[in-house]
Amino acid sequence: MKPSHKHLSSQVLRLYRINAGSCNGCDVELAVTASVSRFDVGSLGCSYTENPADAHIVLITGPLTVRVREKVLRCYAEVPEPKIIILVGVCPISGGVFRDSYAVSGPVDRYLPVDVNVPGCPPRPQAVLAGITEAADLWRARQGIAVASPTAVTSACQGQGANGTTGVRGRMRFTAAACVGCRMCEHVCAGGAIRFQEEETGLRFTLWHNTCAFCGMCSHYCPTKALTATDEWQMAHRQEEKYRLVEQGIIPLVPCTGCGVPMLPVAAELLRIVYRGVSRETERLKTLCTECRQKQSIGGLRR
Amino acid sequence: MSTKTITLGPSQLALEEPMYFRVETEGEIVAGIDVMAGQVHRGMEHLVMKRNLYQNITLLERLCSLCSNSHPSTFCTAVEEIAGIRIPLRAEYLRAIADEIKRISSHLFNSAVIAHITDRASIFKQAMEVREIMQNTKESIYGNRMDLAANCIGGVRYDLTPESAGYLTKQMERMKEPLDELYRLYTTDPALRERSEGVGVLSRQNAVDCGVVGPVARASGIDYDVRKKSPYGAYDRLCFTTAVETAGDVRARIMVRLREAREAVSLIDQCLVAMPAGPVWADALPEIPAGEAIAKSEAPRGELIYYLNTDGTDMPLRLKWRVPSFMNWDALKIMLIGEHIADIPLIVNSIDPCISCTDR
Amino acid sequence: MIDAHENIAKALKCSTGEEVAVTWRLDRKGVATGWCRLREAAGILPAARAVADLKGRLSMVTAYLPEATKHSGVRELAYHFDLDGTTLTIRIQLPPERAQVPSLTPVFRSADWNEREFMELYDIKVTGHPDPRRLFLDESIEPAAFERLIPYSTFSNGASSKALWDRVFADNDHKESP
Numbered sequence: 039m040k041p042s043h044k045h046l047s048s049q050v051l052r053l054y055r056i057n058a059g060s061c062n063g064c065d066v067e068l069a070v071t072a073s074v075s076r077f078d079v080g081s082l083g084c085s086y087t088e089n090p091a092d093a094h095i096v097l098i099t100g101p102l103t104v105r106v107r108e109k110v111l112r113c114y115a116e117v118p119e120p121k122i123i124i125l126v127g128v129c130p131i132s133g134g135v136f137r138d139s140y141a142v143s144g145p146v147d148r149y150l151p152v153d154v155n156v157p158g159c160p161p162r163p164q165a166v167l168a169g170i171t172e173a174a175d176l177w178r179a180r181q182g183i184a185v186a187s188p189t190a191v192t193s194a195c196q197g198q199g200a201n202g203t204t205g206v207r208g209r210m211r212f213t214a215a216a217c218v219g220c221r222m223c224e225h226v227c228a229g230g231a232i233r234f235q236e237e238e239t240g241l242r243f244t245l246w247h248n249t250c251a252f253c254g255m256c257s258h259y260c261p262t263k264a265l266t267a268t269d270e271w272q273m274a275h276r277q278e279e280k281y282r283l284v285e286q287g288i289i290p291l292v293p294c295t296g297c298g299v300p301m302l303p304v305a306a307e308l309l310r311i312v313y314r315g316v317s318r319e320t321e322r323l324k325t326l327c328t329e330c331r332q333k334q335s336i337g338g339l340r341r
Numbered sequence: 342m343s344t345k346t347i348t349l350g351p352s353q354l355a356l357e358e359p360m361y362f363r364v365e366t367e368g369e370i371v372a373g374i375d376v377m378a379g380q381v382h383r384g385m386e387h388l389v390m391k392r393n394l395y396q397n398i399t400l401l402e403r404l405c406s407l408c409s410n411s412h413p414s415t416f417c418t419a420v421e422e423i424a425g426i427r428i429p430l431r432a433e434y435l436r437a438i439a440d441e442i443k444r445i446s447s448h449l450f451n452s453a454v455i456a457h458i459t460d461r462a463s464i465f466k467q468a469m470e471v472r473e474i475m476q477n478t479k480e481s482i483y484g485n486r487m488d489l490a491a492n493c494i495g496g497v498r499y500d501l502t503p504e505s506a507g508y509l510t511k512q513m514e515r516m517k518e519p520l521d522e523l524y525r526l527y528t529t530d531p532a533l534r535e536r537s538e539g540v541g542v543l544s545r546q547n548a549v550d551c552g553v554v555g556p557v558a559r560a561s562g563i564d565y566d567v568r569k570k571s572p573y574g575a576y577d578r579l580c581f582t583t584a585v586e587t588a589g590d591v592r593a594r595i596m597v598r599l600r601e602a603r604e605a606v607s608l609i610d611q612c613l614v615a616m617p618a619g620p621v622w623a624d625a626l627p628e629i630p631a632g633e634a635i636a637k638s639e640a641p642r643g644e645l646i647y648y649l650n651t652d653g654t655d656m657p658l659r660l661k662w663r664v665p666s667f668m669n670w671d672a673l674k675i676m677l678i679g680e681h682i683a684d685i686p687l688i689v690n691s692i693d694p695c696i697s698c699t700d701r
Numbered sequence: 702m703i704d705a706h707e708n709i710a711k712a713l714k715c716s717t718g719e720e721v722a723v724t725w726r727l728d729r730k731g732v733a734t735g736w737c738r739l740r741e742a743a744g745i746l747p748a749a750r751a752v753a754d755l756k757g758r759l760s761m762v763t764a765y766l767p768e769a770t771k772h773s774g775v776r777e778l779a780y781h782f783d784l785d786g787t788t789l790t791i792r793i794q795l796p797p798e799r800a801q802v803p804s805l806t807p808v809f810r811s812a813d814w815n816e817r818e819f820m821e822l823y824d825i826k827v828t829g830h831p832d833p834r835r836l837f838l839d840e841s842i843e844p845a846a847f848e849r850l851i852p853y854s855t856f857s858n859g860a861s862s863k864a865l866w867d868r869v870f871a872d873n874d875h876k877e878s879p
Contacts, residue, residue, distance in 0.1 A: 571732040
């Protein structure tokens with residue numbers, strides 16, 4: 039029997055890990071949080087347990103394969119209330135790159151009440167610790183225990199890693215002014231994280247980070263570098279925010295200076311690539327739609 | 342003879358991945374074993390056929406995060422073979438660097454797990470801390486500690502500036518002594534020695550019969566390393582000794598991996614010196630004609646083979662791969678017979694099985 | 702190199718009784734791959750014995766339903782053997798009715814898992830297999846998964862993504878980029 043929680047603000051919260059068919063990336067990083075002193079969960083007042091009956095917080099990795107689904111649900115059921123679920127990596131959150139496979143049953147929130155999500159592929163140990171801190175605070179708050187101010191470890195987790203690295207592949211940033219709407223990013227995205235919507239006033243770009251593999255293929259193949267990776271790796275969030283972890287932008291349509299029909303503007307970056315620079319002529323032609331441009335440059339429409 | 346189902350499952354840290362075994366025992370001795378796979382089956386062979394070649398580079402890297410880079414690099418090699426693309430020399434070295442960095446990290450992780458299983462907690466922590474040098478290196482150079490996103494069709498997606506090359510050189514220098522020290526520890530620590538010497542033996546003949554690959558094969562005296570037998574990328578210009586042992590026991594497999602990790606440091610040094618200036622990828626969006634090709638590489642766990650059939654579009658017609666771990670499970674049937682059930686986790690981990698690779 | 706290639710072709714002819722034409726390719730690093738086809742599917746077993754006699758091993762087996770023969774249901778199996786660094790691919794075709802092939806387990810132990818792997822994905826019977834159980838696929842998934850699924854791929858792949866993206870769009874309806 040668990041003792042009453044009310045006075046146990048300093049109680050060690052025990053973490054129980056469930057692998058729901060993961061590629062082992064997130065699990066290897068979780069192993070790091072149990073063995074490497076810089077990332078040890080002990081500094082958060084937590085420890086790992088192999089006994090679900092002892093646990094307070096459940097961490098789930100993997101896309102929830104058809105094969106392990108029942109075992110995962112049974113394992114979860116063995117953890118007594120009150121309990122918190124953290125999903126580690128984008129796979130349990132959305133299926134990640136494995137979504138829509140016959141062998142994948144997830145996302146996990148179809149079956150279980152998820153509390154905290156830590157996106158990444160895999161997320162850094164610092165991100166996992168931030169997620170665990172969030173979960174621990176949530177657990178304590180639900181017991182009516184006063185939540186302590188962020189621990190020294192958590193604040194140390196912000197910003198750079200130990201070697202001052204800024205190269206971490208984190209949140210993606212979209213610059214609408216540089217986008218030409220070629221949709222190459224959507225084409226090369228393995229996670230299905232990018233969608234374009236044609237709207238009345240423009241072309242809307244949406245990148246949903248909870249299914250992003252943070253691989254940077256989109257950025258690599260973007261001809262004008264309208265999409266780039268930032269080093270913002272801290273993306274742990276509560277379940278309520280799950281669908282709002284997006285990067286969005288709209289390329290507004292502009293009227294053709296010849297006939298007035300709305301069209302996608304030609305980004306300056308594209309002109310630089312194609313024409314190595316911008317002359318007065320290209321400046322003029324770029325404000326015209328394809329039909330008007332044909333009329334102007336070759337005297338008529340060729341079909 | 343009683344049949345007991347021993348499950349090494351998702352809740353144990355010793356095995357990060359879920360795999361189940363049905364073990365037949367005579368008392369406390371193993372008389373038979375059946376491997377029950379499929380927990381991590383995500384249907385990837387089906388998924389890759391519904392994704393284009395570009396998406397597959399990212400998808401295949403996530404077959405398994407420990408081997409990770411070997412998958413996209415071998416896949417890209419197969420595409421390049423079909424398209425007749427010759428990747429720039431600089432890219433060949435950069436691919437080798439990525440592969441060798443993963444090899445070191447993967448071998449250190451396995452070594453750490455083995456120390457953990459044999460209750461050598463201090464050695465476990467030491468191995469994990471040494472591995473952190475590699476993890477930080479990966480994060481600095483590639484932006485992620487596990488999945489490097491290093492490859493594209495036609496070459497690599499990353500480059501080394503003089504600054505980052507200098508950083509990599511320093512990191513490799515920092516690895517040399519600790520790796521030598523770990524080798525000394527793993528081979529001379531009395532407790533480890535007792536648990537690993539003469540345990541889980543796979544004779545050379547059995548190794549040949551089972552068709553095992555990688556460190557498991559080399560620990561049983563089979564001198565086969567894809568980097569030498571079927572050279573690819575920069576390996577036809579790099580100098581290294583294949584790590585071969587003959588005892589075929591758990592200890593021999595530990596030794597092979599630690600020697601390979603140390604050798605990998607030297608390979609990275611060679612690449613940094615030999616790498617010429619120049620582009621790192623051949624063409625932005627190459628034409629991939631209809632055709633087929635086989636590509637092989639030496640992943641951390643052994644021979645990885647890819648077969649690709651294309652039809653001129655950027656969707657694969659057929660894509661099949663066979664991971665090294667797939668060939669090694671069978672050998673467990675021989676290694677475990679006659680051993681004590683308490684040694685099962687140790688012997689299983691000594692083949693460094695990659696369940697996510699196998700289940701795919 | 703050329704002698705070794707001739708030996709292989711000879712050995713295959715000897716064991717299968719067929720005149721086997723092997724196409725050899727050499728890549729830029731000098732690594733060779735050989736490609737050939739057998740007329741008789743059952744010939745794969747004696748062919749495997751020839752490879753074993755040449756100290757080769759079974760590396761991988763690819764089963765597939767080629768686009769060209771999809772409507773007729775003719776399946777192909779490509780057996781990839783390693784001969785000391787050279788990969789030899791031997792292909793056989795299986796008739797639509799009664800697609801069956803002999804197990805290579807009498808020659809190569811490693812054929813066991815390789816064959817179990819494709820048996821659960823394609824409607825191919827492997828005669829003489831010592832242990833024809835499912836390997837990776839959950840019992841709830843229909844057998845010959847690749848043959849059942851591919852025609853229905855439009856069903857299996859859209860549903861989950863659509864539901865998630867509908868939520869993404871709904872939750873961000875009024876949002877602009879920062």
